[in-house]
Amino acid sequence: MIVDLSKTYQTIDGFGVSETFQRANQMKALSEPLQRYALDLLWNRTTGAGFSILRNGIGSSPDSSSDHMVSIQPKNPGGPGAAPKYIWDGNDNSQVWISTEAVKTYGVTTVYANAWSAPGYMKTNNNDANGGNLCGVSGASCSSGDWTQAYANYLVQYITYYKELGVKVSHLGFLNEPDLTTSYASMRSNGQQAASFIKVLRPTLDKANYTDVKITCCDAEGWSSQQGMMSALGSVSSLLGTITAHSYTSQPNSPINTPHRVWQTENADLQGPWTATWYSNNGAGEGLLWATKISDAITRGNASAYLYWIGVQGGATNSKLIRIADDKKSVIPSKRLWAFANWSRYVRPGAVRVGTSGGPSGAKISAFQNVDGSVVAHIIQSGASAVNVEVKVSGFKAKVARAWITDDTHNCAEWTVSMAADGGSASAQVPGRSFVTLVFESVG
Known part of the structure; x- marks a missing residue:
C-alpha cells in the first residue's frame, strides 16, 4: 500500500454522537463512576473513542414530557414582534453537563447545536411536531405574521446561553430531516425555503458577534435528498458554513456538489436488536460493517465528519453505540464504538485525506x-x-x-x-x- 502525501482531498472535522431527546439525562442519572466511564468511552483518546464532535438538540417542545426537548420559549410571547419571554434552566436536559464535560474535560472544540423544529406557534401547523413550515419562509404565510426573524433571534439566544456557561457552539443548524414529517419535533422545508431563512439567520448571527459560528444545512434524511436541495441553496452559498446530511434513505457513496465541507451527521441501526459483536453475519449492528460505512462516507462521499445517532442510552436496540444496562449498574460498549475509535482517536480535526x-x-x-x-x-x-x-x-x-x-x-x-x-x-x-x-x- 502506497500513501501519496502530494495528493490531497477533504479536510476532516471529526467524528461524534448526540445525546439529544433527554438521552443525556440517562447518562447523568448513572452513578458517578459509571458517568465517568461512559464519558471516557465517548471522549477519551486513550481508553475510549476519542470523539471530537458533539451534536446537541435545540428544544422546540412546550414541555419535557416523554423524551421531548423543551423550548427556551415554550409560550408565544404575543407575536413575532413582541418582546421575547425566554426561559432557561441552565441544564437543557443535561446537554449542558455533557457539553461542559466534552469541552472542558476532554478538549472538544466542535459543538453542533441543531434544531429539529421551531416552536409550534412560529409554524404553519401551530405545532412543533407533525411537520409544518416556519411562518414567513417562501410559500409559507401565517395569520400570526412572519416569524423568521424571531426564530433567528431564538437560535442566537440559545447559543448565547451556552456561551455564558463557557461552551462555545461552533456550528448551528435550524433544520433536521426537513424532508420527513414525524409525530415528534419536525419541520418541513425545501431548499428554497431554507435559503430564505439563511438570509435572515446569517446577519442575525453576525450582528450578535457570532461571525465564526458556521450555519449548517439541512440534515436531510438521506444523502441524495440533501443533494437535491443544493441547487436552491446556491444563492446563499456564501452565507453557509457546512452541508449536513443523514444516510438513512440513501448512502454517502458519492460527493455532494458543494464548495463547502460535508458532514454525515446522523446514521444508526435504529431498530435492530442490541448487537455488541464485531462480526458474525455482516448484520446491521455489527462493528465491522460500521467501520466500512464510515470508510465509504469518507473515501466515496468525501465526508469531513461522521456522526452516529446516539452515544449512550438504555434500551434493547442499536440506536446507540453504548448501552446502559436495564438495572443501570453497568454500561456496555458495542463493537460499533471501537470501529469509530480506530477513526476518531487517530484522524484528528484538521487532518487531510x-x-x-x-x-x-x-x-x-x-x-x-x-x-x-x-x-x-x-x-x-x-x-x-x-x-x-x-x-x-x-x-x-x-x-x-x-x-x-x-x-x-x-x-x-x-x-x-x-x-x-x-x-x-x-x-x-x-x-x-x-x-x-x-x-x-x-x-x-
Whole structure:
C-alpha cells in the first residue's frame, strides 16, 4: 500500500454522537463512576473513542414530557414582534453537563447545536411536531405574521446561553430531516425555503458577534435528498458554513456538489436488536460493517465528519453505540464504538485525506495527514483471510510507527508493527475481518 502525501482531498472535522431527546439525562442519572466511564468511552483518546464532535438538540417542545426537548420559549410571547419571554434552566436536559464535560474535560472544540423544529406557534401547523413550515419562509404565510426573524433571534439566544456557561457552539443548524414529517419535533422545508431563512439567520448571527459560528444545512434524511436541495441553496452559498446530511434513505457513496465541507451527521441501526459483536453475519449492528460505512462516507462521499445517532442510552436496540444496562449498574460498549475509535482517536480535526494505492485485494484503505505531521493509514479487511501489509509513505521519514487493531478480540488495542530502517515504510499483519490503523510520527 502506497500513501501519496502530494495528493490531497477533504479536510476532516471529526467524528461524534448526540445525546439529544433527554438521552443525556440517562447518562447523568448513572452513578458517578459509571458517568465517568461512559464519558471516557465517548471522549477519551486513550481508553475510549476519542470523539471530537458533539451534536446537541435545540428544544422546540412546550414541555419535557416523554423524551421531548423543551423550548427556551415554550409560550408565544404575543407575536413575532413582541418582546421575547425566554426561559432557561441552565441544564437543557443535561446537554449542558455533557457539553461542559466534552469541552472542558476532554478538549472538544466542535459543538453542533441543531434544531429539529421551531416552536409550534412560529409554524404553519401551530405545532412543533407533525411537520409544518416556519411562518414567513417562501410559500409559507401565517395569520400570526412572519416569524423568521424571531426564530433567528431564538437560535442566537440559545447559543448565547451556552456561551455564558463557557461552551462555545461552533456550528448551528435550524433544520433536521426537513424532508420527513414525524409525530415528534419536525419541520418541513425545501431548499428554497431554507435559503430564505439563511438570509435572515446569517446577519442575525453576525450582528450578535457570532461571525465564526458556521450555519449548517439541512440534515436531510438521506444523502441524495440533501443533494437535491443544493441547487436552491446556491444563492446563499456564501452565507453557509457546512452541508449536513443523514444516510438513512440513501448512502454517502458519492460527493455532494458543494464548495463547502460535508458532514454525515446522523446514521444508526435504529431498530435492530442490541448487537455488541464485531462480526458474525455482516448484520446491521455489527462493528465491522460500521467501520466500512464510515470508510465509504469518507473515501466515496468525501465526508469531513461522521456522526452516529446516539452515544449512550438504555434500551434493547442499536440506536446507540453504548448501552446502559436495564438495572443501570453497568454500561456496555458495542463493537460499533471501537470501529469509530480506530477513526476518531487517530484522524484528528484538521487532518487531510491523502492519496492511496495498492493494498490487499478487497480491503478498504485510506490515509490522512494530521496537523501535527503524523500520517495515518487504515486497512479494513472484510475478508476472512489474514494478509501482511507493507505501508510505504512516499517522501516521508518516520521517527516511529505504531499500530492499533479492532476485531473480535481487540478493542482498538496496540498491535505489532515493524518499521523499515529508513523510516519510509512499516509492515503489519492484518487478520481476517479486522480494522488495523498505522500511525507514522514524523521526524520533525
